[in-house]
Amino acid sequence: MGRLAKITRRTFLVGAAALVGGFAVGYVAYKRDPKNPLLDDLADGASTLNPFLLIDAQGITVITPRADVGQGAWSVLAALIAEELDLAWGQFKVDPGPPSAAYYNGKVAAEGFPIAATSDSFFARNGRAFGDVVGKLLGLQVTGGSSTVADAFDRLRVAGATARRMLLIAAAKQTGEPIDSLSTRDGQVLTADGRAFSYVALAPAAARLAPPHEVALKPASQWRLLGKPMQRIDMVAKCTGTAAYGIDLRLPGMLHATVRTNPFLGGGIRGFDAAEARSMRGVVAVLPVKGGFGVIADNTWRAFEAAARVKADWGPPAHAFATDALFAEAAASFVAERRDSRFKDEGDVDAALAAAGASAIEAEYRVPCLAHAPLEPMNAVAQWQDGRLDIWTGTQIPRFVLAAAAELSGLDEHQIHLHQQISGGSFGRRLEDDYVRQAIELALAHPGPPIKMTWTREEDMRHDFPRPFAVARMRGVVADGRVQAFDLGIASASVTASQMGRIGQSVPGPDTAIVAGAWDQPFAIPNYRVTGYRVPDALPVSSWRSVGASGNGFLHECALDELIHAAGADPLAERLRLCTHEPSRRLLQAVGEMSDWGTPLPAGRGRGLAYTLSFGVPVAEVVEVTATAAGIRVDAVHVAVEVGKVIDPVNFEAQVQGGVLWGLGHAMFAELTHAGGRVEQSNFHDYTSLRLYQTPRIEVRTFETTGEVRGIGEPPVPPVAPALANAIFAATGQRIRELPLVKQIGFV
Amino acid sequence: MKLSVNGVEHELDVEPEMPLLWALRDALGITGPKYGCGIAQCGACTVHVNGLAVRSCVLRVGDVQGPVTTIEGLGQADALHAVQAAWIEHQVAQCGYCQSGQIMAAAAFLAIQPEPTDEQIDRAMSANLCRCGTYTRIREVVHTAAAKLREA
């Protein structure tokens, strides 16, 4: 991590394609494989064949070094190795492993480059490869950007196949049988005459071999696990209450704690009076932490109760953020000085608009800030004892957490041990390290026992780093039943600058997140322009399931729908006419079929279509609604998605359903607002979520035609909100240009 | 005070106003019931008291009258309750954090409504929040669980 810290401190390049202290030096480092971290502290009798495999007398452990936040990462990663290694499902344990550069993500950085997923230009191909260079050089062990499967698909299968080959060579040496006569099954090497040698027995000899340089991977036709319905490895535990999340951890002598920081964001604390709190039952200590205070007690509830009795003298907010003012600032940002990007500029938009004169169509759209609010509130356990710091938590950025811990404690990274935990959701929240830093602060101030720091839901809601607000201005021209010009300007805060700024990095160049899911859509509109504007000094914001595309899908697809209606065209037919990407055309046709698009509906019912390409995955969705006396009822969502390759169809469908409902619920009900520098919502009564009775039927059709392996955690989210708003327009004639929709129309 | 949880009698020394949830989680180490909101909004903390589903985050432990069952007591990996078996068959859980509460709510509901309609399921299960969006499967799985229970 020392290396990561040094390199990133020089420059961290995600947003724009620049890199880091000397490319030639970097290239040598890139070719070298990082060291296998399992070799550190390898127990007697244990063997490791590569960073993803540990074998000892107890059996086989597969290393799954991404955060499992509910998307099933550990299951899918294990399946990739188990397939090539010929392990039976369930015959191995999984472990997330230690933080290590060996577990770098070669795909997550590429998402920051302004390369359309549908582009196959020289720049596109090299830019994507460059992402791998950045990821590997920096040892970016990050879970995010729907990149887990795409990144691991080859690497983990190769790891499995390489290990299998080493076990075969070891068995051939031991038995004297020719290697080609040996086969593998269920964790054993089998000889032609039926003798079986377990991997466990062969592992020590295999571990002494040099890994082969080349291995053949199984053709998909021979897969036993991949592409077939799987049982997620965590399912039984999660249905019997025995899955231990970070918040459930129990350690000998553990104390329980909570932290409060200034609800006025960035305001800090001038002092506090904890006399009453300290006298309360079970309270062990009340201590200052950055921006607030922490209470350590013998029970979480006692810590919560005591924290409520501490009289804090909060400082004034660093900025008196107010939602109206933030939107006004965004609306004032469509000016040259704030222009951030113009990756899409086709035809001559200005000429088309000028020629249209007063007949040009204009509209303004907006989307609000949103909270992640995973159901498990943020928490972390930390223990500082005998010069050693242990941290147990769920995090998407383990190596950054390690660096933060080193900075806070002054310890070397080898004295710090981070134990990854499963998380009760994240949606991007655990890309931040604020809650872990607080637990570390408490542990450093109170050495000895492990301290579990748990936020109240209120703390969680008030101290999120939200999905940013955005304002979009659309201007367009229609003629002859067609969309002739589409000019979209989007003004928003930069997620990349805000997030990277918190780890001390500045990011040069434009932020693709401001226009993601809008600038890179495969439509051949003759005059077509997408411009990003950066709202300066806005509040701290962060990645939220589908990041920039989460709001831009709504902005782009409602605006386009509005133009198509103005042209008197059919939303499906016109999109098909404009769409230049063949796989995406198939999706549009598919949702048309699934929803009986074009057949008449009774009055008060409507269908809405939207399409968004994000994270390299095109998704088309049709939402069906009915306007009832009690409000809008969402009847159905039809989803068609192209993903290249599905690893587990059961979990895949769950991710699509979950993404759809995530997008739907927030579009209908949710906004995070600010007044006087503080968040106005505090819990699930005023930050409202979708409930079962509001849940539509969801029908999913999956295409695997491009062969490009992609992730599915985020791409279903962006098209739901616009499809719903477009359906409401179709059903009622009411064009809603602002989320959440509930501000304009009631729902059942 | 005495508290019976999953068939085991516990002697507890805690304030009567401590919510049952925290008595279970931190005093007894029974962590199947989850903390999600603390104000009866999410249902992650749902347990049974006398067989009825309650929000343990707002029930004072001193007011508990009768035996408590948590997800751990409903069934175990080698002796699953029919509702849990149905949940595993349908692969319902994503992050799973809400699922203890969902399963406890469903089990209590099906005990009094063995042949539920979709509307009854919607009404009974809508108090339980799922941020991951497992609702589509929950609606299906409650029917499966009901069928399994009727067979049993």
Ligand code: FES
């Ligand atoms: S924690 Fe009890 S209802 Fe949310």
Ligand code: FES
């Ligand atoms: S499965 Fe994650 S909250 Fe329901």
